[in-house]
């Protein structure tokens with residue numbers, strides 16, 4: 001399997017190199033190929049030089065010097081040129097691979113793969129191993145060149161004495177033993193990836209400004225740091241132990257070769273003493289035997305790199321296959337909703353969770369209406385929102401849009417008619433214009449559309465307060481202006497309001513960071529927008545803990561422990577006198 005992956009990645013990365021620069025790829029290929037013959041030719045020139053000197057042949061001497069110089073020049077300069085250009089090609093291959101990985105990940109229409117640790121580990125291994133993947137193709141080219149060079153050297157050595165073939169035979173175990181050592185290291189890296197992921201996460205908690213303040217207030221910094229360091233030490237110790245065991249295998253592989261080298265040197269001494277070889281032959285054998293070690297080392301290193309690339313390629317293949325399986329096409333999403341969005345007996349369980357987050361939910365959201373979603377923490381409100389947006393799919397049951405199963409609609413076109421603000425909204429550290437415009441990318445340059453969205457989010461004052469208005473860089477990471485949490489939320493709101501005619505507007509606690517007056521104004525606005533776009537059948541789904549805001553929705557559902565416990569209009573729910581009525585009255589009294 002790994003062999004097949006190595007071959008596939010070799011072909012793939014070499015074709016990426018060829019696509020990146022055809023002429024340079026061919027030139028580097030020729031230079032790498034030439035290296036195969038240069039080692040033998042250099043040794044032959046040395047033999048020719050010594051024999052010509054012994055026999056006093058001037059032409060031979062001149063020829064040998066010329067050949068030697070040409071070989072050395074080609075070897076040294078060729079190597080420098082090929083290494084430099086190969087590095088440049090590898091940078092381009094790496095960029096192309098990273099694009100491929102990001103594009104594959106971006107094509108996946110749900111986020112299910114980002115909620116399973118075995119998948120996340122694969123993605124981390126893949127990202128960490130991009131360099132190994134990148135090198136596979138050119139490592140294979142160097143390996144072929146080294147193997148061809150070894151074959152040529154051996155053929156010439158055996159011509160002098162068959163025993164010298166021992167040098168090659170005894171080098172054979174080096175490759176499987178080195179490969180075994182590398183495989184052990186790779187397995188250790190896979191076993192410890194979660195340790196390092198947790199360590200990075202814990203250290204990030206202490207270093208990210210957003211989280212560091214809470215860590216400081218709780219006085220957890222030292223403890224988190226110790227826990228992170230313990231995790232790192234555990235992972236690093238395991239890897240170090242495996243590396244040491246691997247080293248024993250690697251050295252073991254070379255022991256046999258050094259024994260064969262001793263035999264070869266004894267053979268040379270014997271041949272010289274008995275007249276079986278000339279002084280030129282002796283120089284030739286010693287020179288080639290020395291070079292052979294370097295060639296074998298190169299072959300082992302590069303073949304190991306190819307095998308390593310093959311192991312990472314398995315994760316690459318997994319991601320591409322997963323993206324293909326997960327990528328769905330289907331009927332385009334409607335631009336106008338005529339009937340309703342319906343949830344039919346929908347249940348959803350998060351990967352690895354023991355109990356469902358939603359159970360048997362039946363709900364009809366008629367075209368042109370607004371839906372208020374209420375419920376305690378952890379009841380399942382945000383999960384319902386994720387299912388409506390299509391980023392998660394029901395485990396059982398189905399969601400239909402005008403009678404068509406959401407899974408049968410083209411996810412990209414469905415995403416294009418959805419918009420909104422999620423609870424854990426994005427703080428996009430770009431210019432204000434881009435941070436808002438990202439809500440409708442084709443319009444990101446359209447300053448008036450961006451300004452309009454900011455106006456609808458009641459954030460125009462913010463634009464005037466910022467030193468460069470719409471072009472102000474936001475966030476500290478790139479030296480911009482830091483906003484308050486509420487201001488960031490307004491920017492996120494404006495982003496969610498960028499799309500001119502969405503079919504589904506989702507607002508998952510979009511005003512939690514705003515003051516009550518601002519919240520009230522915004523809800524009035526949302527409801528007005530819902531009424532205005534009712535002609536297109538657009539639907540607004542609004543999650544909030546504040547009953548003062550959701551009571552204006554056309555239909556309200558209360559979720560408890562993953563089930564709909566009550567639903568109806570505000571008036572109906574108040575008249576029923578259930579949990580909603582009680583909570584509503586309690587909140588209203590608290591506000592008085």
Ligand SMILES: Nc1ncnc2c1ncn2[C@@H]1O[C@H](COP(=O)(O)OP(=O)(O)OP(=O)(O)O)[C@@H](O)[C@H]1O
Pocket residue numbers: 115350351353357375376377378379380381382383384423
């Ligand atoms: N990514 C996840 N993986 C596993 N379980 C999750 C995940 N997200 C939420 N849950 C679980 O699903 C249940 C519902 O969570 P959800 O976020 O939908 O609640 P919520 O009603 O939006 O809560 P809140 O009011 O606190 O935002 C909870 O029990 C929660 O622990």
